[in-house]
Amino acid sequence: MKRLEGKVCLITGAGQGIGEATALKFAREGAVVIACDLKQEQVEAVAQACRAGGAQAEGQVMDVTNRAQVDAVVAQVMAAHGRIDVLVNNAGITQDARLQKMTLEQFDRVIDVNLRGVFHCAQAVAGHMTQQGSGVILNASSVVGLYGNFGQTNYAATKFGVIGFTKTWARELSPKGVRVNAVAPGFIKTPMIATVPDKVLDDLAQKVPLKRLGQAEEIANAYAFLASDEASYITGAVIEVDGGLTL
Numbered sequence: 697m698k699r700l701e702g703k704v705c706l707i708t709g710a711g712q713g714i715g716e717a718t719a720l721k722f723a724r725e726g727a728v729v730i731a732c733d734l735k736q737e738q739v740e741a742v743a744q745a746c747r748a749g750g751a752q753a754e755g756q757v758m759d760v761t762n763r764a765q766v767d768a769v770v771a772q773v774m775a776a777h778g779r780i781d782v783l784v785n786n787a788g789i790t791q792d793a794r795l796q797k798m799t800l801e802q803f804d805r806v807i808d809v810n811l812r813g814v815f816h817c818a819q820a821v822a823g824h825m826t827q828q829g830s831g832v833i834l835n836a837s838s839v840v841g842l843y844g845n846f847g848q849t850n851y852a853a854t855k856f857g858v859i860g861f862t863k864t865w866a867r868e869l870s871p872k873g874v875r876v877n878a879v880a881p882g883f884i885k886t887p888m889i890a891t892v893p894d895k896v897l898d899d900l901a902q903k904v905p906l907k908r909l910g911q912a913e914e915i916a917n918a919y920a921f922l923a924s925d926e927a928s929y930i931t932g933a934v935i936e937v938d939g940g941l942t943l
């Protein structure tokens with residue numbers, strides 16, 4: 697039995713990296729995948745890859761900072777499928793600088809995507825999920841949302857903030873059948889960290905008890921578990937998937 701059979705799952709930032717791996721994993725688990733991201737070609741390619749494995753999937757251009765676009769995609773999914781079972785709030789960006797060098801533009805942009813975008817998407821689906829009496833919202837935090845990181849004032853604030861969202865929404869929505877959880881990945885090999893020099897990545901890997909960086913699929917596996925009925929008694933949790941980095 698596939699773990700997400702027939703569940704309508706909307707994944708943000710699904711064009712590459714962890715979001716793409718999550719879309720493909722969910723498709724293999726039987727989900728109806730709505731792969732959302734900024735670029736039409738990217739979401740189409742991911743949806744096509746999902747369909748190639750036999751799943752039902754579609755790509756949607758959706759900028760999470762654009763509330764009208766988020767509402768329009770959610771309305772379209774509701775019209776086509778009549779329900780939304782899972783939202784994976786995966787879209788996220790970095791714009792790093794030390795405190796004294798960070799521009800207001802860098803600060804605002806990261807808050808806009810990583811925090812406001814998560815709020816937009818959750819707010820857009822919450823009413824449908826509570827009406828259904830079921831649903832799952834999964835938020836992308838980070839180990840940086842647990843212990844901060846040099847040069848990431850803006851990003852750390854958003855990833856701590858996402859944990860605040862998770863615990864607040866779990867209190868508000870769980871009585872209505874909606875589970876809300878966060879995943880805090882460690883260092884995962886995706887385009888997000890592609891600009892980090894190999895030497896730095898090697899040093900980072902040595903700090904991880906499992907002695908390697910993570911793969912996008914290893915985060916997707918955690919999302920698939922949390923999205924499935926196997927996680928039926930888990931809400932308000934932050935699951936660290938970091939090779940032991942935070943030990």
Ligand code: NAP
Nearest residue numbers: 709711713714759760787788836838881883884886887888
């Ligand atoms: P990624 O490879 O950069 O992919 C993120 C995707 O989100 C990209 O396709 C990006 O599009 C898209 N995106 C950016 N702004 C968006 C917006 N406004 N609306 C919709 N989509 C948008 O990142 P990743 O490494 O897979 O990370 C995914 C999530 O996991 C993020 O929330 C990240 O903070 C979190 N995370 C990652 C790591 C890691 O080590 N990789 C660790 C901890 C947490 P463009 O490329 O076109 O901008």
